Amino acid sequence: xxxxxxxxxxAITPRSxxxxxxxxxxxxxxxxxxxxxxxxxxxxxxxxxxxWENIQKALDQRFKATGHENAYFPLFIPHSFIEKEAxxxxxxxxxxxxxxxxxxxxxxxxxVVRPTSEAIIGHLYSKWIKSYRDxxxxxxxxxxxxxxxxxxxxxxxxxxxxxxxxxTAHATYEEAEEEARRMLSIYADFAEKEAAIPVIQGRxxxxxxxxxxxxxxxxxxxxGDRKALQSATSHNLGQNxxxxxxIQYLDQSNQLQHCWTTSWGLSTRVVGAIxxxxxxxxxxxxxxxxxxxQVVIVPxxxxxxxxxxxxxxxEQIKVLLGEAIRFRVDDREGYTAxxxxxxxxxxxxxLRIEIGxxxxxxxxxxxxxxxxxxxxxxxxxxxxxxxxxxxxxxxxIQQELFERAQKFREEHTxxxxxxxxxxxAVEDGFALAFWCGDAACEKAIQEETKAxxxxxxxxxxxxxxxxxxxxxxxKPANEKAIFARAY
RNA sequence: CGGAGAGUAGCGCAGAGGCUAGCGCGCUUGGUUUGGGACCAAGAGGUCGCCGGUUCAAAUCCGGCCUCUCCGACCA
Numbered sequence: 001x002x003x004x005x006x007x008x009x010x011a012i013t014p015r016s017x018x019x020x021x022x023x024x025x026x027x028x029x030x031x032x033x034x035x036x037x038x039x040x041x042x043x044x045x046x047x048x049x050x051x052w053e054n055i056q057k058a059l060d061q062r063f064k065a066t067g068h069e070n071a072y073f074p075l076f077i078p079h080s081f082i083e084k085e086a087x088x089x090x091x092x093x094x095x096x097x098x099x100x101x102x103x104x105x106x107x108x109x110x111x112v113v114r115p116t117s118e119a120i121i122g123h124l125y126s127k128w129i130k131s132y133r134d135x136x137x138x139x140x141x142x143x144x145x146x147x148x149x150x151x152x153x154x155x156x157x158x159x160x161x162x163x164x165x166x167x168t169a170h171a172t173y174e175e176a177e178e179e180a181r182r183m184l185s186i187y188a189d190f191a192e193k194e195a196a197i198p199v200i201q202g203r204x205x206x207x208x209x210x211x212x213x214x215x216x217x218x219x220x221x222x223x224g225d226r227k228a229l230q231s232a233t234s235h236n237l238g239q240n241x242x243x244x245x246x247i248q249y250l251d252q253s254n255q256l257q258h259c260w261t262t263s264w265g266l267s268t269r270v271v272g273a274i275x276x277x278x279x280x281x282x283x284x285x286x287x288x289x290x291x292x293x294q295v296v297i298v299p300x301x302x303x304x305x306x307x308x309x310x311x312x313x314x315e316q317i318k319v320l321l322g323e324a325i326r327f328r329v330d331d332r333e334g335y336t337a338x339x340x341x342x343x344x345x346x347x348x349x350x351l352r353i354e355i356g357x358x359x360x361x362x363x364x365x366x367x368x369x370x371x372x373x374x375x376x377x378x379x380x381x382x383x384x385x386x387x388x389x390x391x392x393x394x395x396x397i398q399q400e401l402f403e404r405a406q407k408f409r410e411e412h413t414x415x416x417x418x419x420x421x422x423x424x425a426v427e428d429g430f431a432l433a434f435w436c437g438d439a440a441c442e443k444a445i446q447e448e449t450k451a452x453x454x455x456x457x458x459x460x461x462x463x464x465x466x467x468x469x470x471x472x473x474x475k476p477a478n479e480k481a482i483f484a485r486a487y
Numbered sequence: 488c489g490g491a492g493a494g495u496a497g498c499g500c501a502g503a504g505g506c507u508a509g510c511g512c513g514c515u516u517g518g519u520u521u522g523g524g525a526c527c528a529a530g531a532g533g534u535c536g537c538c539g540g541u542u543c544a545a546a547u548c549c550g551g552c553c554u555c556u557c558c559g560a561c562c563a
Contacts, residue, residue: 020557039554095562116563150488150561157562210563230563267563300522338523345523356522366522374523487563 014281019225027154030284030347040152040159050292058194062186068138076111081119085244091211095147113146121167122245132251140166155272163267169259176260180236183264184217187232196287196401197221197277202455214238220454222409223276226429228454228484234264284348288394295327296344300337300356309360320387350397422471426451430484434477436470454482
């Protein structure tokens with residue numbers, strides 16, 4: 001076949017050549033999502049949805065383990081509710097989708113399609129909470145939300161997206177703060193253990209925080225193009241929403257008190273994070289713990305005789321892998337083995353088992369690691385060892401993906417000593433630098449470098465020793481912040 | 488929402504006023520194949536993004552709209 005034509009028709013844009021295009025290609029070609037006729041709204045295809053379901057499982061389990069329950073609140077919110085909290089309405093009004101008609105008639109009061117549910121949930125909490133004995137309330141919901149967006153990208157920013165939003169109410173500031181921090185650490189744990197993405201836990205600046213929040217916490221991750229992606233957030237809402245929605249309780253001394261509330265969310269955006277944190281020129285690389293298919297078995301045979309032999313061994317392998325491993329046998333006819341290899345690599349399956357006549361004869365299989373391309377990632381192992389080796393190898397891949405991402409982030413995180421160094425640092429990745437806390441300084445940095453303040457890391461062990469001067473204005477500073485170009 | 492580009496078969500593209508709109512890949516059927524994107528043969532598949540206008544004649548020219556991509560401003 002002459003070069004090119006058939007190969008080129010299959011190829012995705014190389015990551016190094018055009019990261020954005022690579023991302024868009026991979027998401028579609030791997031079967032995660034597709035466009036729809038509605039601007040900014042995507043369809044999450046079965047493979048992408050299976051990935052999301054695994055994300056849900058991993059998170060939901062953590063939420064339940066920390067005492068939270070799931071519930072469901074309505075999609076429509078009376079417009080007036082959104083307006084009750086000043087910061088909230090200001091922040092969200094440009095992004096609202098508003099229903100003005102229903103049943104063929106103009107509505108007396110327009111309904112907002114929820115951009116988030118603080119307002120409606122606040123209203124209900126005020127009904128449900130009367131006494132300190134009712135607290136804390138720890139509820140989560142899995143749902144869709146709508147935010148009108150100017151510029152959209154698959155998973156990263158769509159007008160409608162799926163997420164979970166936790167909403168809790170507490171008796172004291174300290175409890176709410178503890179809750180917000182606990183959920184942040186749960187997100188961090190999820191990101192690192194399940195998605196194999198190292199994250200920085202931090203506090204958002206005044207200008208970056210959630211509309212209506214007292215304090216916003218974030219986990220920030222570095223993508224393969226060295227840009228930052230906020231992967232989840234957790235808010236200590238103080239008493240802002242409690243006051244706006246009259247969420248009050250009688251304390252033990254019969255005094256009426258406002259609650260302290262929190263909210264926290266993680267969206268389908270993390271699917272994009274997984275794509276961009278781990279993928280390569282061949283396509284997706286999924287972390288084994290979240291991969292819809294952890295192991296793909298590719299039988300190889302030339303004739304019916306061989307097929308019978310190979311498939312008999314495949315049956316044995318299926319038993320060896322057992323219930324715990326998510327595997328698929330790719331026994332499709334009419335595709336060559338090589339074609340299948342490429343296909344499953346594009347789709348990011350962490351581990352491949354190749355089994356052909358030669359392996360049957362030697363009672364072995366070929367194990368190929370997705371994260372280690374080519375021959376280097378292949379090894380022969382005796383069939384008898386599969387039950388032991390496969391889980392071990394999946395665990396190893398999980399760990400090494402994390403370590404690779406962490407090393408990458410470290411290599412592209414700098415601690416500039418001057419503003420000049422700072423400028424080149426944010427060209428390369430993250431800059432960790434003293435910042436005076438002034439919003440004007442933050443804004444100037446953004447205008448001058450295109451880098452935004454991602455967060456003030458909770459872990460300031462880096463900052464303790466040095467005396468602090470703001471990287472831009474030189475005024476005294478007692479904290480370091482992460483600056484980076486961001487999604 | 489501003490700037491730039493794109494939309495012709497499932498995908499990638501050619502056609503730039505004139506006969507029945509092509510090519511590659513993919514798809515279907517049959518056969519040979521399968522250890523890194525196989526091959527042969529025969530087929531199927533199109534209101535040229537949508538609406539309107541100009542013209543004897545529009546995929547092609549003009550206007551409006553829709554969607555996508557990239558770059559900005561805003562955001563999970």
